[in-house]
Amino acid sequence: MLRQERGWRFYKELRINYAATYAPRTRHLFPSEPWVSADFFQKRKAPAAFKHAILSRYPKVFAAKLGSTSRDNQVIFLDGYAGRGRYKDGEPGSPLLLARSADGLAGSRQIRGFFVERDEENAAALAKVLAESGTAMQYAVIPGDLDDHLGSVLQQCGGSPLFAFLDPFGTALAYPSLRQQLLQRRPGVTEVLLHFTASGVARMGGILRKARDRPLTGTEEKQVTRVDRFLGGLWWREYFKSESGDVTEERATLIAIRISDRFAQIVREQTGFRAVTIPIRPRPELLPKYVLALFTRSPEGLWAFADTLGSASLDWHAAWIAEDEGRRLQRDGNQGVLDLFSKPDWRFQPEDHERAGAPGWVSCIELNIRTLLEDGPFRLADRVVEVYGTVLGVAWGKHVKRAIKNLHAAGVVENSGIGSHYYRELVVPRQR
Ligand SMILES: C[S@@+](CC[C@H](N)C(=O)[O-])C[C@H]1O[C@@H](n2cnc3c(N)ncnc32)[C@H](O)[C@@H]1O
Numbered sequence: 433m434l435r436q437e438r439g440w441r442f443y444k445e446l447r448i449n450y451a452a453t454y455a456p457r458t459r460h461l462f463p464s465e466p467w468v469s470a471d472f473f474q475k476r477k478a479p480a481a482f483k484h485a486i487l488s489r490y491p492k493v494f495a496a497k498l499g500s501t502s503r504d505n506q507v508i509f510l511d512g513y514a515g516r517g518r519y520k521d522g523e524p525g526s527p528l529l530l531a532r533s534a535d536g537l538a539g540s541r542q543i544r545g546f547f548v549e550r551d552e553e554n555a556a557a558l559a560k561v562l563a564e565s566g567t568a569m570q571y572a573v574i575p576g577d578l579d580d581h582l583g584s585v586l587q588q589c590g591g592s593p594l595f596a597f598l599d600p601f602g603t604a605l606a607y608p609s610l611r612q613q614l615l616q617r618r619p620g621v622t623e624v625l626l627h628f629t630a631s632g633v634a635r636m637g638g639i640l641r642k643a644r645d646r647p648l649t650g651t652e653e654k655q656v657t658r659v660d661r662f663l664g665g666l667w668w669r670e671y672f673k674s675e676s677g678d679v680t681e682e683r684a685t686l687i688a689i690r691i692s693d694r695f696a697q698i699v700r701e702q703t704g705f706r707a708v709t710i711p712i713r714p715r716p717e718l719l720p721k722y723v724l725a726l727f728t729r730s731p732e733g734l735w736a737f738a739d740t741l742g743s744a745s746l747d748w749h750a751a752w753i754a755e756d757e758g759r760r761l762q763r764d765g766n767q768g769v770l771d772l773f774s775k776p777d778w779r780f781q782p783e784d785h786e787r788a789g790a791p792g793w794v795s796c797i798e799l800n801i802r803t804l805l806e807d808g809p810f811r812l813a814d815r816v817v818e819v820y821g822t823v824l825g826v827a828w829g830k831h832v833k834r835a836i837k838n839l840h841a842a843g844v845v846e847n848s849g850i851g852s853h854y855y856r857e858l859v860v861p862r863q864r
Contacts, residue, residue, distance in 0.1 A: 472601070473516045473554075476523035479712045479721050481751035483599070483627070485744035486724065486737075487526055490625070491595050492533040493736045498593035498621050499541040506542045506592040509534065510585060512578040513600040513627075514547035516554045517561030526597060527558055534569035544592075545571035546585045548578045578605060582613055591619040599627040601722070607664030615703045615727065623733055628692045628723040630711065633659060634684035637672035641679055663695055685719045692723045699727060708734050708816060710741055710825045715752040731813040735829070735855050738816045742828025750780040790834070793827035797835035802844065805861050812836075812855040829855070 476484070491509060499507040509530045517527045524532070527547050534543035547562070549555040555575035562571060574581050578598075582605070586594075596614060598604045604626060605614070614624055636659050639652050648656065660666050668691045672679065675687065689711055696707040705727040711720035726737045800821045804810055812819050812832060819832060836849035836859070846860040 473519050473525075475521045476519045476751075478714050478748055478752035478755055482712050482744055482748035483724060484524070484526065484529055485747035486625070486740055487529040487597065488533070489744060490726075490737055490740045491530055491597075492536055493740070494593070494595045494623060494733070495533065495537055495541050495543055497732070497736075499537070499543075502592050502620075503590075504542055505540065506544065508589045508592050508594045509543060509545045510589075510594060510596040511545070511547045512582070512596060512598045512605070514549040514554075514558055514573070515599075517558040517565075525558075525561075526599060527562060528565055530597070531562060531565055531567035531569050531571070535567055538568050543569050544588075545569050546574060546588070547571060548574045548576065548581050548585070550575075550577050579609060582609055586613060586617055589617075589620060593621040594623070596622065596624045598624060600629075601627065602629055602632055603658045603662035606661045611664070611699070611703055615699070615705050621730070623726065623728040623730075624705075626725045626727065628695070628709075628725060629721070630685055630688040630692065630723050631719070631721050633668070633688040633691060634681065637679065637684045637687055640669055640672045641675070644673065663691070664698065668694075682719060689720065689723060692725065696725055696727075705729055706731075706734060708737050708741070708824070712748075715756065731811070731816070732856075734816045735813040738820055738824060739829035741825040742823075742831070745825055746780075746782040746785065749785060750782070753780045789826070790831060793823045793831045794834045794838065796821060796823050797827065797832055798839055801835060801839060801859065805845070805859065809858045809860045811858055 495507040495509075499505045511526050511530055514527050515525045517525050519525060527545070530545055534541075534545065537543060547558060549558055552575055555573055559573040562573065574585070594617070598610075604610070610624070610626075614622060636656050639648070639656060643649075643652060656669070659668065671687050671691050671694075672684070675683070679687070692709060696709055699705055699707065706729070707725045707727050709723050709725040711723050713720045726733065728734060728737070797819060800819055801812075804815055804818055817824060820827065823831070833849050833854055836845065836847055836854060839845045840848050843862050843864075846862050847854065847857055
């Protein structure tokens with residue numbers, strides 16, 4: 433079989449709602465990986481490609497929209513755990529992606545960037561990368577801890593719209609700071625994109641379970657207390673303590689994801705911010721490493737974010753498939769029959785992926801809309817998570833639009849799906 437066919441066939445087998453619904457099958461007990469590995473900035477891995485694809489798209493949408501009415505069209509980007517700016521393999525990190533978004537809007541929006549980084553060496557590397565990038569964005573690299581600098585950064589934001597990216601790979605800002613300083617900031621619109629390290633919380637769950645019949649050691653207490661601080665209490669510990677039987681890595685990760693959902697619900701109850709969350713995997717059949725959550729008060733923000741997730745998943749597919757091909761080539765070399773496969777002539781084709789997936793995604797969305805209509809008319813933007821359902825992070829706005837058009841043609845809804853504001857209109861069942 434030609435490499436191209438083999439690649440496509442292998443890929444097609446995996447093409448079933450990976451991002452949102454794939455049930456992993458790994459059974460290892462907790463590995464002792466640190467939360468951020470020492471080689472994090474060596475080479476950008478597929479989960480980071482997903483996050484970066486989001487960062488290349490969403491902040492631009494945020495700034496274009498919110499900056500149209502802000503004073504002097506000013507918008508703030510805060511990268512609270514900024515890193516080095518660039519990976520050693522040359523791929524841009526989050527600060528460079530934010531700077532590029534700002535440059536893309538230069539002339540119409542004034543974007544100021546604040547980049548906080550605790551590690552001195554990383555902060556110095558970042559300052560150099562940004563200086564060499566030639567960005568026209570006004571920015572400040574702030575060496576130090578976000579907890580210490582958040583207050584002064586927020587003061588400098590004034591009433592401008594703020595997009596904050598919190599990507600610690602581990603526990604982030606203490607919950608009271610997230611809630612009272614960031615999410616209840618006045619005046620000015622705020623959105624927060626938060627990285628929740630599911631694998632790390634799962635590991636903490638392992639510690640709690642190991643110590644079920646004894647007090648935690650000093651080191652263990654210190655580790656789990658960081659999670660208490662981040663999640664705003666001890667409530668999350670019960671999720672692990674109350675589990676019966678063996679808790680494998682798979683079960684622990686699924687518990688961690690339930691904890692991230694509960695956290696989003698608590699934030700909503702206490703602040704009114706709603707969230708769209710998405711688990712991010714290294715590749716379809718592996719456990720999620722982390723969950724990304726966008727917190728916003730705006731249905732438009734949730735809508736635009738869900739749309740971004742679908743298109744960002746294309747970059748993720750390209751990244752994990754390229755990683756996989758690279759690993760296979762390294763392992764198999766170019767001997768014997770494998771010689772056929774040694775040239776990377778098969779590449780992920782986003783258009784083929786969409787062509788093959790779209791009919792299924794659209795019918796899934798149609799079904800979700802029909803189900804939602806059983807409770808009466810609703811706006812798509814108010815029910816983002818339910819509208820996408822299992823294809824959140826797989827399909828995008830275009831597929832929702834197509835679903836509405838199909839439902840209109842089938843005589844199910846009044847809405848034609850025509851125009852760019854279809855997601856703001858009330859979806860109304862057609863009277864029979
Ligand atoms: C996962 S890396 C960030 C990657 C970066 N956002 C990107 O996508 O290119 C996390 C960074 O946060 C930094 N960090 C950890 N705790 C911090 C804190 N409390 N305040 C500021 N930076 C912190 C670490 O030194 C590390 O460089």
